[in-house]
Amino acid sequence: MAPAITGWKCAVCGASVAIGEPFTWRCPNSTDTDRHHAPQLVQGISPLRSSGEENSFLGFRRYLAVDSFMESIGIADAARAELIVELDSSVAGVDGHGFVATPFERSDELSDALGFGVDGGVWVKDETNNVGGSHKARHLFGILVHLRAAEKVGLAPWSEMSRRPPLAIASCGNAAIAAATLAVAVSWPIRVFVPIAANPAVVSVLRSLNATVVECPRLASDPPGDPCVHRFREAVAGGAIPFSVQGTENAWCHDGGRTIGWEMARHMEEQIGGPPFDRLFVQVGGGAFAASVAAGFRMSGISPRLHAVQTESCAPLARAWERALELGGAKVAPSHWEDCMWPWETVGASAADGILDDETYDWLPVVAALADSNGSPLVVGESLVLQANELGCRTTAIDASHTGTAGLAGLLAIRDQMQPDERVAVIFSGVRR
Ligand SMILES: Cc1ncc(COP(=O)(O)O)c(C=O)c1O
Ligand SMILES: [Zn+2]
Numbered sequence: 523m524a525p526a527i528t529g530w531k532c533a534v535c536g537a538s539v540a541i542g543e544p545f546t547w548r549c550p551n552s553t554d555t556d557r558h559h560a561p562q563l564v565q566g567i568s569p570l571r572s573s574g575e576e577n578s579f580l581g582f583r584r585y586l587a588v589d590s591f592m593e594s595i596g597i598a599d600a601a602r603a604e605l606i607v608e609l610d611s612s613v614a615g616v617d618g619h620g621f622v623a624t625p626f627e628r629s630d631e632l633s634d635a636l637g638f639g640v641d642g643g644v645w646v647k648d649e650t651n652n653v654g655g656s657h658k659a660r661h662l663f664g665i666l667v668h669l670r671a672a673e674k675v676g677l678a679p680w681s682e683m684s685r686r687p688p689l690a691i692a693s694c695g696n697a698a699i700a701a702a703t704l705a706v707a708v709s710w711p712i713r714v715f716v717p718i719a720a721n722p723a724v725v726s727v728l729r730s731l732n733a734t735v736v737e738c739p740r741l742a743s744d745p746p747g748d749p750c751v752h753r754f755r756e757a758v759a760g761g762a763i764p765f766s767v768q769g770t771e772n773a774w775c776h777d778g779g780r781t782i783g784w785e786m787a788r789h790m791e792e793q794i795g796g797p798p799f800d801r802l803f804v805q806v807g808g809g810a811f812a813a814s815v816a817a818g819f820r821m822s823g824i825s826p827r828l829h830a831v832q833t834e835s836c837a838p839l840a841r842a843w844e845r846a847l848e849l850g851g852a853k854v855a856p857s858h859w860e861d862c863m864w865p866w867e868t869v870g871a872s873a874a875d876g877i878l879d880d881e882t883y884d885w886l887p888v889v890a891a892l893a894d895s896n897g898s899p900l901v902v903g904e905s906l907v908l909q910a911n912e913l914g915c916r917t918t919a920i921d922a923s924h925t926g927t928a929g930l931a932g933l934l935a936i937r938d939q940m941q942p943d944e945r946v947a948v949i950f951s952g953v954r955r
Contacts, residue, residue: 525590526568530561530773533856533886541587542594544672547764547772554755558859560886561773563587570822572788577621578781579606579663585784585821587777588664592671605671612707617653621663624652626789631917642943644933647786648920649951654700656926656952657782661767661810664778666704669763688713689765692754694720695876696952697767702731705765712765713757715750723955747865768808769884776814783818786947791822799826800944805928805951806830806839807877809884815949816891826947828897830888831932832877833907835870838863839882840899843889852893856886874907876925876952900932907931914950922950
């Protein structure tokens with residue numbers, strides 16, 4: 523039987539990569555000067571069914587690209603499950619627990635506070651106790667499985683573990699902590715490229731996880747753009763592995779990210795019942811999160827209206843959406859990257875500092891999901907960012923960051939356009955630090 527996922531096809535240039543090709547993190551036509559490529563999984567539609575295992579990487583294993591990858595390189599079914607179990611218990615050794623489906627409940631207090639009726643309401647997915655304190659490790663765990671599987675069957679170019687190239691990531695937030703947590707779990711060296719003004723609390727967590735933290739001042743010779751990204755790309759050009767949560771640097775991050783959408787869709791079907799969700803509010807920085815949640819949901823056959831939420835301080839996705847509509851809609855967006863998406867010129871401050879990416883790298887799948895679901899981007903002011911965090915944390919007793927509750931700010935922005943019986947979902951994606 524052919525693997526469920528046969529490979530990748532780039533939405534921009536059409537290039538294909540077979541699923542069994544190891545270490546093909548980017549489109550083959552992506553270069554140092556042209557990262558405008560967007561590989562997408564080529565996957566047959568099959569009804570989404572979980573095996574019931576609590577760890578979604580096991581429960582939904584057959585839908586994961588990395589499972590098809592392992593199958594293609596000759597790893598038998600039981601051994602594939604075993605490898606995931608083994609890696610998950612290594613992660614648990616560092617983080618206290620491994621991957622388990624995170625809570626997803628209707629918050630009666632929040633629903634009441636926002637005037638929803640008994641048939642409607644707000645369901646909150648709580649990622650704050652997930653591995654590394656956010657949803658980010660979901661994106662990276664699939665990449666880790668890929669690396670260990672390739673090593674196991676002798677596909678890795680390094681001859682022994684002590685010669686492993688380092689992992690690399692440019693981040694000073696939840697993604698860096700998730701990456702360092704997974705790396706230390708398998709004793710894989712990691713270099714984390716951070717700005718000079720990085721949050722000292724995050725840097726100290728990274729150091730405690732044995733990560734090599736590399737501060738990245740802007741160099742006189744640097745081209746425009748984030749110096750952390752320049753140093754990260756130099757490291758990757760020198761052989762480091764892009765352990766990144768940006769699809770343009772490592773498309774495989776989209777694979778495991780979908781577990782969150784699968785969990786939500788499954789919970790809705792098995793535990794909630796009744797009409798499906800009407801809307802889904804997701805905070806958007808680089809865009810991998812919203813792209814993965816939407817892709818996961820879509821596989822269940824139900825796509826609630828997606829609202830991609832950014833702040834007024836930095837809203838390149840909303841701009842890209844408008845430009846794409848002017849040019850002919852989401853379908854033509856892949857051939858208009860430069861006309862639609864470019865770095866936000868004047869990034870301001872926000873308490874939701876995890877979504878201030880000047881570019882929405884994964885904008886193409888997010889724009890496609892907005893169009894497919896009849897959704898829209900929302901741009902919220904800082905007062906709603908603050909209000910959402912206060913209200914969301916108080917009513918749910920979840921200790922989420924402002925970034926983590928920014929989707930709720932989008933809900934607040936359009937609450938008066940919604941009906942009291944609408945069912946909506948938000949994701950509190952990261953813990954307060
Ligand atoms: C808690 C949290 N939520 C959401 C996001 C946004 O995810 P993405 O950058 O994939 O859009 C981030 C990114 O840093 C985050 O830390
Ligand atoms: Zn391409």
